[in-house]
Amino acid sequence: MSLILPMPGNEAFAADLIAHLGAELGAIEARQFPDGEHYVRIRSDVAGRDVQIVCTLARSDAAFLPLIFAADAARELGAKSVSLIAPYLGYMRQDKRFHPGEAISVRSFARVLSSTFDRLITVDPHLHRLASLEEAYSIPATAVHAAPLLGSWIRASVPEPFVIGPDAESEQWAAEVGRAADAPHVVLTKERFGDRDVRITFPDLQRYRGRRPVLIDDIASSGRTLITAAEHLRGEGFSPPDCAIVHAIFGGDAYDAVSTVAGRIVSTDSVPHPSNRLALAPLIATAMRSHST
Ligand code: R5P
Numbered sequence: 001m002s003l004i005l006p007m008p009g010n011e012a013f014a015a016d017l018i019a020h021l022g023a024e025l026g027a028i029e030a031r032q033f034p035d036g037e038h039y040v041r042i043r044s045d046v047a048g049r050d051v052q053i054v055c056t057l058a059r060s061d062a063a064f065l066p067l068i069f070a071a072d073a074a075r076e077l078g079a080k081s082v083s084l085i086a087p088y089l090g091y092m093r094q095d096k097r098f099h100p101g102e103a104i105s106v107r108s109f110a111r112v113l114s115s116t117f118d119r120l121i122t123v124d125p126h127l128h129r130l131a132s133l134e135e136a137y138s139i140p141a142t143a144v145h146a147a148p149l150l151g152s153w154i155r156a157s158v159p160e161p162f163v164i165g166p167d168a169e170s171e172q173w174a175a176e177v178g179r180a181a182d183a184p185h186v187v188l189t190k191e192r193f194g195d196r197d198v199r200i201t202f203p204d205l206q207r208y209r210g211r212r213p214v215l216i217d218d219i220a221s222s223g224r225t226l227i228t229a230a231e232h233l234r235g236e237g238f239s240p241p242d243c244a245i246v247h248a249i250f251g252g253d254a255y256d257a258v259s260t261v262a263g264r265i266v267s268t269d270s271v272p273h274p275s276n277r278l279a280l281a282p283l284i285a286t287a288m289r290s291h292s293t
Contacts, residue, residue, distance in 0.1 A: 002288075003044060004085075005074070007055040007067055013087060013269060013281065014054045020285035023052070030066045040069040047078035052085050052288065053117075058249055058271040060090035071116045083119040085288070087270035087280055088247050092126040095136070110136035121287050123270050123280055124218050124246045144287050146268050147173060149278040150244040151180020153266055154214050158183075158242055162208045166190055166217045166225050177216050177244075184208070188229060198224040202232055213241040215262070220245045223254030230261040239263065248273035 005026045006014035018025050026044030033039060051074045055067045067084075074082045091109035094102065110133075113120065120141040125133055133141035154161050154177070165174025165187035178185030186208075189201040213233050215226055220243070230241050240263040248267035250258075255275070258265060266277040 002050040002052055003046060005042065005044065005046075005051060005053045005070065007053060007063060007070065009063075009272065010054045010056060012272070013056070016269075016279060016281035017054065017085070017285055017288075020281050021288060026051075028053075028070050030070070038066045038069060040066050040073060042070065042073050042077065046074045048080055050081045050083070051079040052083045054085045054087075056088045056271055057086045057090040058088045058247070068112065068116055081118045082116075083121065084113065084117040085284060086120065086122045087268075087284065088249075089120075089122040089125045092128070095129050106130070106136050110138075114138040119291065121284060121291075123268065123284070126219060126247075140291075142287050142291065144280070144283045145176075146246045146270075146278070146280065146283070147176040148180050149268060149280070149283070150216055150246070151177045153244055153278055154181035154183060154242075157264075158212050158214055160211045161214045161242075162186065162211045164188065164213055164215050164229065164241070166215070166229070170216075170218070173218070174216060181214075183214075184211075190225065196222050196224050198228050200225070200228045200232060202229075202236075205233075205236060205238070208238075212263075213238050215241045215243045217243070217245050219247045219249055220254065220258065220267070221249045221251055223250060223258040226258045227261055230258070234261065242266070244278075245275070247271055248275050250275075 002023045003026045004014050004023050005028050008030050029041040031039050071082050091105045095106040114137050123144045124146050161183040163178045163183050163185040167190040171187050174185040174187050186203050191199045242263040243265045245267040247270050265275045267275040268278040268280050269276040
């Protein structure tokens with residue numbers, strides 16, 4: 001039976017996984033010395049065990065070093081394998097050198113995780129120019145897809161919906177959510193001119209009159225994509241759109257700002273947030289089971 005070790009802040013997610021897996025829950029103690037350096041101690045016997053460390057990697061800078069220390073400790077203490085369950089995988093943005101001298105952080109982050117863990121399981125990683133995680137990660141890496149969860153929520157909770165994907169690249173994903181929601185879908189054309197400067201072009205929405213718009217997005221960060229789209233929909237006379245999001249990052253006051261123009265906002269629990277309604281543990285447990293057989 002594998003041993004699930006939650007890093008601090010990931011206990012609730014780990015408990016949900018245990019409920020779907022029948023694995024054993026272990027414990028990690030982590031704290032900081034007065035100078036800010038990290039202390040990590042594994043409080044469970046890991047010798048000979050398949051160890052799965054659960055650590056979401058949103059705002060990952062603070063979580064990263066203790067995670068590496070815990071994984072190294074597990075290996076040194078005799079763990080048979082050490083896997084990372086990261087419901088949200090950070091540092092997926094800078095996957096090329098856009099300007100001379102820039103660090104390609106996707107690669108560095110992937111190199112350290114790949115040299116520390118035997119396997120990675122995550123949810124809808126934000127792949128831009130990479131076709132798959134394996135282009136950056138040298139360990140087996142599984143991407144679980146949350147589209148069925150978003151689609152089921154829409155189907156059960158929104159009467160007469162139509163689904164709106166954030167950009168042209170989301171076409172296939174929006175189609176998948178639309179199928180699961182039993183709803184038509186459209187995608188927007190998005191141009192980003194800065195972290196908080198997003199311009200969006202809508203297709204003709206006349207045929208969706210009388211339906212309720214649902215904005216979907218894999219990540220809500222500054223919230224500008226959702227806000228710009230919601231304002232456009234209001235201008236066209238639609239009701240405030242519900243929003244279904246995979247990774248609720250919501251930096252600063254983004255959540256409040258989106259709330260003022262949107263209807264309901266729901267997200268998966270990949271990043272702990274008040275909007276979390278869609279539990280990922282069943283999907284991740286299925287992925288974990290299929291890799292342990
Ligand atoms: C973009 O490629 C993503 O799919 C999201 O639309 C984007 O990350 C959202 O960011 P923000 O909330 O800052 O507009």
